[in-house]
Amino acid sequence: xxxxxxxxxxxxxxxxxxxxxxxTYSVSGNPYLFWYVQYPNRGLQFLxxxxxxxxxxxxxxxxxxxxxxxxxxxxxxxxxxxVSDSALYFCAVRDTAGGFKTIFGAGTRLFVKA
Amino acid sequence: xxGITQSPKYLFRKEGQNVTLSCEQNLNHDAMYWYxxxxxxxxxxIYYSQIVNDFQKGDIAEGYSVSRExxxxxxxxxxxxxxxxxxxxxxxxxxxxxxxxxxxxPGTRLTVL
Numbered sequence: 001x002x003x004x005x006x007x008x009x010x011x012x013x014x015x016x017x018x019x020x021x022x023x024t025y026s027v028s029g030n031p032y033l034f035w036y037v038q039y040p041n042r043g044l045q046f047l048x049x050x051x052x053x054x055x056x057x058x059x060x061x062x063x064x065x066x067x068x069x070x071x072x073x074x075x076x077x078x079x080x081x082x083v084s085d086s087a088l089y090f091c092a093v094r095d096t097a098g099g100f101k102t103i104f105g106a107g108t109r110l111f112v113k114a
Numbered sequence: 115x116x117g118i119t120q121s122p123k124y125l126f127r128k129e130g131q132n133v134t135l136s137c138e139q140n141l142n143h144d145a146m147y148w149y150x151x152x153x154x155x156x157x158x159x160i161y162y163s164q165i166v167n168d169f170q171k172g173d174i175a176e177g178y179s180v181s182r183e184x185x186x187x188x189x190x191x192x193x194x195x196x197x198x199x200x201x202x203x204x205x206x207x208x209x210x211x212x213x214x215x216x217x218x219x220p221g222t223r224l225t226v227l
Contacts, residue, residue: 009154032213043118043204043218044157051213090156101172102216104149104157 002027002095006105013081014113021076021089021108029097033074035065038088038107047089050074061085081112117141118219120205125224127192127199135190135222137205143217144210146188150174151202151221160203163188164210192224200226 003026013019025031032051036044048059055067065076076089091105117140127133139146145164149157159172163182177196182188188207192199203222208214 034215036218041202041221041223043120043220044206044216046215046217049213049215101159101162106154106156 002031002093002101002103004091004093004103004105006089006091006108008108009106010109010111012111012113015083016080019078019081019085019110019112021091021110023074023076023091023105025072025074025091025093027093027095027097029095031074032094032096033065033067034092034094034102035059035063035074035076036090036092036104038090044090047076081110083112083114086110086112118205118207118217120203120219120222122222123220125222127224127226129226130194132191132193133224135192135203135205135224137188137190137219138186139188139207139217139219140186141207141217142185143207144185145208145214146182147206147208147216148172148178148180148188148190149204149206151204157204160190199224 005024034049035047038044047063048057050057050067058064063078088107090107092102094102119138121136147162148160158174160178161180163169179191205219206216208216
């Protein structure tokens with residue numbers, strides 16, 4: 001069965017510092033991996049996805065994520081955090097061997113302090 | 115929030131009432147989804163539809179019902195059988211291919227009085 005874990009409920013970082021939000025996954029086949037961001041009382045917005053190819057994926061708002069097959073991880077990163085990056089971040093995985101369903105992690109809340 | 119609209123934004127329900135949440139998309143997407151979001155639990159799939167006039171139960175379908183009579187619309191009814199319906203409900207759509215991205219509506223917050 002497919003699953004996704006976000007081991008940190010909250011990440012705190014100072015503005016201008018690099019940020020990392022962690023995600024690990026478990027699938028039977030090959031994974032399709034996604035990151036979404038949610039601002040208060042809003043829907044989720046797509047940031048980036050990994051399907052195949054280059055392990056470093058670049059997305060919206062300066063975010064990027066690195067796919068690591070051996071560690072089954074897909075950590076979200078940004079070189080320099082902004083206060084406006086403060087939000088709830090979700091990692092999601094779809095198993096290519098598992099059909100149609102996408103599984104979402106529990107979310108990580110990012111706080112960026114000025 | 116793309117081309118997906120949800121209404122109402124806030125909804126209050128009395129015990130024993132059925133309520134219907136609206137979801138409309140103008141993205142010409144084949145697939146549509148309903149998720150429930152509770153604090154600390156991420157998103158849980160209620161129902162999904164890959165094509166008009168067809169839908170499947172997700173992980174927490176009990177107490178909910180849906181219809182998919184039009185490609186653009188995927189309404190969700192929260193019935194009185196749903197014992198704890200207070201939550202944030204999110205609708206999403208996608209093109210329906212294996213690698214597709216889901217696009218989300220702004221959500222409906224349902225509160226049981």
